[in-house]
Amino acid sequence: MRLKCEVQILNSRPPISSGPSHKPARAVFCHVSLGRKPGQNDGPILLMLCNAKNRNGDKYKVHKNVENIFSRFTKEGKATVRLTEPPCDIAFSQADPSQLHMFLKLVRFACERKDVPDKILSVLAPVSAKHVEKPVTKLDISKPSEYPMSLPKSLEKLTINECLLRRVSPQITSLPSLQELDMGFNQLTTLPDSFSELSNLKSLLLPCNKFTTFPDVLLKGRFHSTLQVLDLRQNEISIIPSDIVKLKSLLKLNLSHNKLRHLPESLGLMVSLRNVQVSNNLLDFLPGTFLTQTFENVDFCDNPFLGQLPELFTSFFSFTFPSLAECAAKVIVQHGIHYTVEDLDYVSINYLKTAHRCICGNISFESGKIGLVYKKISSTLSYLSSNSIPFQIHYCSKSCLESFK
Numbered sequence: 255m256r257l258k259c260e261v262q263i264l265n266s267r268p269p270i271s272s273g274p275s276h277k278p279a280r281a282v283f284c285h286v287s288l289g290r291k292p293g294q295n296d297g298p299i300l301l302m303l304c305n306a307k308n309r310n311g312d313k314y315k316v317h318k319n320v321e322n323i324f325s326r327f328t329k330e331g332k333a334t335v336r337l338t339e340p341p342c343d344i345a346f347s348q349a350d351p352s353q354l355h356m357f358l359k360l361v362r363f364a365c366e367r368k369d370v371p372d373k374i375l376s377v378l379a380p381v382s383a384k385h386v387e388k389p390v391t392k393l394d395i396s397k398p399s400e401y402p403m404s405l406p407k408s409l410e411k412l413t414i415n416e417c418l419l420r421r422v423s424p425q426i427t428s429l430p431s432l433q434e435l436d437m438g439f440n441q442l443t444t445l446p447d448s449f450s451e452l453s454n455l456k457s458l459l460l461p462c463n464k465f466t467t468f469p470d471v472l473l474k475g476r477f478h479s480t481l482q483v484l485d486l487r488q489n490e491i492s493i494i495p496s497d498i499v500k501l502k503s504l505l506k507l508n509l510s511h512n513k514l515r516h517l518p519e520s521l522g523l524m525v526s527l528r529n530v531q532v533s534n535n536l537l538d539f540l541p542g543t544f545l546t547q548t549f550e551n552v553d554f555c556d557n558p559f560l561g562q563l564p565e566l567f568t569s570f571f572s573f574t575f576p577s578l579a580e581c582a583a584k585v586i587v588q589h590g591i592h593y594t595v596e597d598l599d600y601v602s603i604n605y606l607k608t609a610h611r612c613i614c615g616n617i618s619f620e621s622g623k624i625g626l627v628y629k630k631i632s633s634t635l636s637y638l639s640s641n642s643i644p645f646q647i648h649y650c651s652k653s654c655l656e657s658f659k
């Protein structure tokens with residue numbers, strides 16, 4: 255039984271007068287094994303800790319020598335084994351939780367009994383340098399000549415900047431532990447379908463590339479529950495799909511320096527979103543749903559904000575009764591009922607795409623009315639002469655119109 259993790263040896267009974275020199279040893283990446291010395295079939299079971307500086311390993315007796323096992327945080331890859339002799343705590347961290355669980359079970363067993371089957375023990379021989387090498391979790395590549403032949407599978411954070419990348423290689427999309435990916439300052443225009451296999455990705459930075467459309471693959475896979483940061487600044491994107499609302503964990507979105515004329519109303523309905531950057535686009539107005547959000551940080555600078563609406567909509571505010579088609583469409587959108595081209599005809603599908611969200615959260619179709627309100631959202635927005643920004647609102651009813659105009 256072997257385990258690779260960080261190990262820290264702490265004195266479980268510190269001296270009564272601990273002077274400034276009494277410092278706990280720092281955690282070191284170790285190859286941990288439990289077994290007997292080679293050729294000693296009846297010998298004592300020992301716990302061996304090998305690291306890069308000591309590949310022969312330090313050995314500790316286990317039988318009748320474990321005072322306590324602190325296993326409350328095993329699921330987080332942490333646990334501590336307290337020994338009687340020498341009196342110390344062996345603290346494990348950054349371990350694979352299931353391996354650590356098995357290992358502690360075996361330590362407990364070996365403490366109580368001598369007849370542990372050999373097949374679940376290891377032969378305690380010195381380990382090779384490769385075994386005590388700490389896995390590479392972070393890699394920064396800032397020019398094409400630094401690009402390696404293969405990427406370590408253990409990577410959690412990968413930066414590839416200014417490498418003239420035109421496509422994302424399968425090597426990147428098959429990194430199982432990748433959490434942060436920065437591919438800024440390249441030539442990317444799209445992300446491959448295999449990108450959805452990055453099931454742990456929390457942060458994706460793609461600034462200064464050549465995307466002309468929003469990478470739709472981000473709306474697939476597990477991104478809805480993992481992705482927290484998305485940076486698409488300085489691309490050439492003109493439309494953001496309303497399905498972006500599926501990214502329920504997104505906290506931070508940067509869309510500055512693109513070619514956006516509109517933002518989807520759904521952007522104002524994203525439950526986690528707190529930081530939105532949309533400066534230097536071509537926006538005429540912002541979606542009314544933004545008025546119901548409490549953002550911590552927003553940047554709307556350098557947009558035209560002309561906010562012109564057709565005369566018909568601004569002057570004509572009578573509400574009509576919804577048609578039967580509209581009532582059915584509202585139910586489909588409000589309940590997120592799934593449909594395909596086999597279920598509905600082309601006209602109905604196009605009609606469903608015209609759904610709008612009123613600021614009250616209701617869906618509105620043709621019976622609703624569009625309005626434009628200028629709201630002062632911050633006294634520090636000095637780049638606008640009036641300090642007000644136009645918001646386009648799709649009122650679902652007369653009472654919504656009365657309360658928000």
Ligand SMILES: [Zn+2]
Pocket residue numbers: 612613614615616649650651654
């Ligand atoms: Zn409403």
